[in-house]
Amino acid sequence: MANASAHIEIxxxxxxxxxxxxxFDALPDWLPYIPQSELSEGGRVRTLANPNGEAIVERLLSFDEEGRSYSYAILSAPFPVTGYRSTLRVLEAGNHARVEWSGQFTPAGVSDDxxxxxxxxxxQDGLKALAASFSPVK
Known part of the structure; x- marks a missing residue:
């Protein structure tokens, strides 16, 4: 199993x-790569569309409002991995927020690297886009 992660201070x-x-349905509000999201199964499954119109279907595994985090699994997507599990978390870090995004997966047809x-x-690209949402207008 391989791991990837990124974080940013906002x-x-x-x-x-x-x-x-x-x-769980908020990705289009801050992630340019995902222009569309539709919930099903009582809000536990989201079907995302990427800019090429390819579907990414994800299931919410856990949600912690107080801890400001949620974890999800990819059910189907055009990515070369299986068993994908990810967590998005927001932490208070003094006078700013630290956002962490991490995932575990098994590469399929590509190297771990x-x-x-x-x-x-x-x-990283998603977190940079998120940070831009909080940048002062110039």
Missing amino acids: PASADKVWQLIGG EAVRLFRGIY
């Missing part, structure tokens, strides 16, 4: 950041 309170990203680079890139 100049806002953890509660304010969680307010934006804490909904290739799969780790893919997801680390997705996490």
Whole structure:
């Protein structure tokens, strides 16, 4: 099993950041790679569309409002991995928020390094986009 992770510091309170990203259906609100999300199964499954129109189907595994985190699994996606599990977490870090995104998966048809680079890139790009939501307008 391979692991990837990324984190970023955001100049806002953890509660304010969680307010934006804490909904399981909130990815289109902050992640440009995901322009569309639709919930099913009582909000426990989300079907995402990427810019190419490919579907990514994910199941919510755990949700902790007080701890500002949720974990999910990919049920189907155009990624070269199986057994994908991920956690998105927002922590209070002094006068700012620390957002952590991590995942575990088994590469399928690619090396561990290739799969780790893919997801680390997705996490880093996503967190940069999230931070831009909190940047002052220039």
